[in-house]
Amino acid sequence: MYRIARALLFLFSAERAHRLGMTMLRWLGHLAGTCRGMRERTLSSVTYDASVKVAGLEFAHPVALAAGLDKEAEAVDGLLALGFAAVEVGTLTPKPQPGNPQPRLFRIPEHRALINRMGFNNHGAANAAGHLRARTWHPAPVGVNIGKNKDTPLEQAVDDYVACVDTLAPLGDYVVINASSPNTPGLRKLQEPEQLTTLLRAVKARLEQVSPGKPLFLKIAPDLTPEAVDEVVDVVRACGLAGIIATNTTIARPFEHPVAKEAGGLSGAPVREPANAVIRRAYARSGGALPIIGVGGVFTAEDVYEKLKAGASVVQVYTGFIYEGPGMVRQLLEGLGPLLARDGFRSVREAIGADDRVAPPAALPQREPARPQA
Template identity: 40%
Template sequence: MSNFISQASYKLFKTAAFQLDPEFVHEHSMGFLSKFPGLSSKIFGENDLGTRYTLNIGGNSWPFPIGLAAGLDKNAMAIDFFSKLPLGSVEVGTVTPKPQAGNDKPRLFRIVEEESLRNRMGFNNDGADVLLERIKRSQKNGRVLGVNLGKNKTTPADKACDDYATLYKKFASDCDYLVINVSSPNTPGLRDLQGEEEMDRIFDALAPLRTEKPRPLYLKIAPDLSDEGILSLVEISKKHNLTGLIATNTTIMEERGPGGVSGKLLAQKGREVRFKILEALKETPDIDLIGVGGVSSSQDLFDFWKAGGNLMQVYSAFIFQGPALLQGIFQDVEKLLQRNDSDSLSQLLENRDKIDWL
């Protein structure tokens, strides 16, 4: 079906949905999409990506370089739906070992005029057992599946490593990559785990499990770190042989209220953190950076590629633009390939200094 119809249907949905409470809409949309996974191909067309756009990064083949960021399909309800959109990956979670309710409502807010969101969800999720069953039942349609791991609120900081180990063990055989999330601002003390000692404790606890069940492993970090903090986490990723970093999670903007802000209000900060990390990783091409935070157009992706990055994720822009965001990026990537007379994206990015950009 044409882009015009899919754009019109999302516009219509958005007009109604934005009159209602954001979390109410989110919950009901996910419930609906879980029941009608075939809807994506009906409305948005078949998105059989083939191999033209595939990037082989960190032990996985991403059929498209844009993925869905954690938190949107928190409970792994609609993997089948998202796997039919022009997305290369779906990251579910954050999941904690035990189910938990999260913070009191309301806890999700739209900042419409700035195409941004603020949330103080607090890792509300159905827990590891339920998510694992849903993941096992899902059809990924060739997409890469990531699972984002967090600690329960009641787990003390010095026992956080046990939660991450439990979750690693649980999900390693049923996903394509795992993420250690220590960067949500909504679990008290979580971001303190980004300290060197705390990181060592977590990754030392994971080491034997990683030997037993090797699986690509990323660390997701906050945008609100000092330059030294960022560089120390780059060093941690090298020291513990991680597949890469994911930057960034939401940012704290006290003037906007409690919680973490995402979308356009995060874009500049997220970009600066990512460029710092890419610079620091220049000498270690084996460690990758998945870029996230304020990504809202193909230009963001192209700028990331110019700086040496490969894969990005989206969340807030998808809420504001709908699947048209993905279709627009897809079309621009195709235009870039055609303009450069290139058969594949991986080939194109091998010689990125010579690319004739759009």
């Protein structure tokens, strides 16, 4: 069914199709009984122990929605009706801003990918807060992803993040600092250790004042070197954050295509391996002590399983959802059970970080040296 709907939607520009989809999800969210029934049917397809707990938050299963789809927190209930274990909204900025000029969102179906240079287009934190405040159904965690306005100088970026915390933190179940979008000039410089430490400490301190104990995550880029991942993990742990989200879109172009020449962040299948590499490195660096939400290139249950074994506790989707449609969560959950059973895992929790726990082959016993003949 969705293949037909997708074919029709893909007749429109990518951004127009996105707006149509969000409108339908927003309307769905007004049908409370329908939303509850749809969610129950999806979750009933789980016949194994799928629950996970991250930073004190309970997730019914490990498949969540990444930020970027519902930028305004306008369709949260409609999205939760589809069965997501959590929904992350944003990225939101203190002041409204239009984002970058259109066109700014491009499909590459041959590679199951998107390129976007949206530029944090949103109606501002206060508008999103109104949408979140109006919600009465809370079946799963909702995260708020925050950033800085484009016209805010980098040296004043902390003020924008803190302002977003003031407005949004009391209304979300967790907060995410987006310092890794490639579409706001200079933003990724905030991932450098000194600037990152200043940012994280300031936001963490304000969050403790506004909403004590609320989990704070940092979303990082897939383009960091392994050594830079180590530095970020060390800073995040030193600043007492709840975890990281790995990863955002990439500025790399691993294939030739006319659309690949467009500026912006690439998401979808080509990001799967770079994201997994960051997850593995971050998990190993922290010794499994730092919770990781994995995202990037998830289309199948095998993709989810891969990220869990790499070290992610929760796996977010975005581009895959655009291509696979509203039945995606159920498909992923139904496919994940047999993969867990195949490898002898009794729960999703047992699979987390399994790749890092594989024991090296036992050393062969050493022969005793031959004794000289008498």
